[in-house]
Amino acid sequence: MPVTAVNTDTADLTMTVVGDFPAPVARLWRAFTDPRQLERFWGPPGWPATFTYFDFEVGGRARYEMTSPRGEKSRGAWEFLRIEPETGFEVLDGFVDEDGKATADMPSMRMTFEFTETAEGSRVTCVTTFPSEDALEQMLAMGAEEGSSMAFDQLAIVLSDLREYAQGKGTWTELLDDQHVRISRLIDGPRELVWRAHTEPELMRQWMLGPDGWRMTVCEIDTAPGGKYRYEWTPEEGVAGEPFGFDGESLLTERPRRMVSTEHMTGTDYPSTLNDLSLYEEDGATLVTVLIEYPDKETRDAVLATGMTDGMEASYARMERVLLG
Missing domain, CATH: 3.30.530.20 (START domain)
Incomplete structure (x- = not known):
């Protein structure tokens, strides 16, 4: 420290x-x-x-x-x-x-x-x-x-140096306190394209899939403050797992620097989180940071235990490979 x-x-x-x-x-x-x-x-x-x-x-x-x-x-x-x-x-x-x-x-x-x-x-x-x-x-x-x-x-x-700082880290998670987690990943590509990859459905469907064997069946997003979004995924045939999705509301959008939204697991009574996405570019690489606010420590720990960080790493690696490779 x-x-x-x-x-x-x-x-x-x-x-x-x-x-x-x-x-x-x-x-x-x-x-x-x-x-x-x-x-x-x-x-x-x-x-x-x-x-x-x-x-x-x-x-x-x-x-x-x-x-x-x-x-x-x-x-x-x-x-x-x-x-x-x-x-x-x-x-x-x-x-x-x-x-x-x-x-x-x-x-x-x-x-x-x-x-x-x-x-x-x-x-x-x-x-x-x-x-x-x-x-x-x-x-x-x-x-x-x-x-x-x-x-x-x-x-x-x-x-x-941003590349030196993030070299070999992949996606990493930091526990800031009982309610806040910061997840970071360096993407080897320009900020404008990384922003589009987070906001344009035709691009999101290509990378925001988590582990291999899943497909995105619903991708609707309105980034204007007060706008709604809804994502749904389902496993390919022969892949274990049940379909699931998230929905929420856009709260703040500052293109191409920052986007804040709520996130709720569709069809459940789980409490929503607050997701604060920020992008910073240096020498053609973009640092993606997601600050997540949970309602309490128990919810934080339960979500992290699902392997969320590994799923995000699989998606970000796919973004580099498919959209930026």
């Missing part, structure tokens, strides 16, 4: 997060000062950030928004107070409305980022200073510590 320490000091009104990474200081600095890289990790899983403005100079400002799986937005702004290239910078961070005006009932915080060289690579130390104990408690209750740790975990991926 890249996060080596998270400390909250109620006397000093500070929260300190320290992360160590096997990358040089210059590379770590670029990740924090290039908005396209910064937005890949600054928002915690399920709330990815988009920096809409970034004027990186003393007195300059940056604006960002984080979007939940259901489309709610949390907006913030930075004012750059100090910049020392490849050493550190300091910002005043606060919540803003859609017009960029400070939100009166939310605190502003001073944040310092310091970058140092280590024997294994580099370290970033982020110190957030709050204006009052109430403000500190308010942000902790909103998950500030957990969100910062998750952001640093995502930074490790940003700092890695």
Whole structure:
């Protein structure tokens, strides 16, 4: 884990997060000062950030928004107070409305980022200073510590060469907490085609089949928010298994970057999950990430025990072979 320490000091009104990474200081600095890289990790899983403005100079400002799986937005702004290239910078961070005006009932915080060289690579130390104990408690209750740790975990991926990071992993599953699972797979192909493979029925029928011996008999999808979808599969003759299907509703679509939907097993009273699909392209390869929210730990464990990860790997391998080969 890249996060080596998270400390909250109620006397000093500070929260300190320290992360160590096997990358040089210059590379770590670029990740924090290039908005396209910064937005890949600054928002915690399920709330990815988009920096809409970034004027990186003393007195300059940056604006960002984080979007939940259901489309709610949390907006913030930075004012750059100090910049020392490849050493550190300091910002005043606060919540803003859609017009960029400070939100009166939310605190502003001073944040310092310091970058140092280590024997294994580099370290970033982020110190957030709050204006009052109430403000500190308010942000902790909103998950500030957990969100910062998750952001640093995502930074490790940003700092890695994508192909090198995913080499030989196939489809892998990470348990984030009792309700959230992150499933990832690198697809050797462009994001636009991978997006189409997830949204066009004629392409989906060719790869979204799980293990060999199954066929997709129903594939109906409307990706517009509020649109419905329905998929059904049946085994080929001589293959064990019973037909099954899923249905759900599209909640958020940002082509070709992100799509969020509910998922329910058709004909059952099983609770629905929330599936948050995101695609990121680097050097012609696309990282597919699915963040799944389950209603509880028992449902999470029951679904994973079905061999879902192996089935997804069979499908993604087929996508590369059939659509991108």
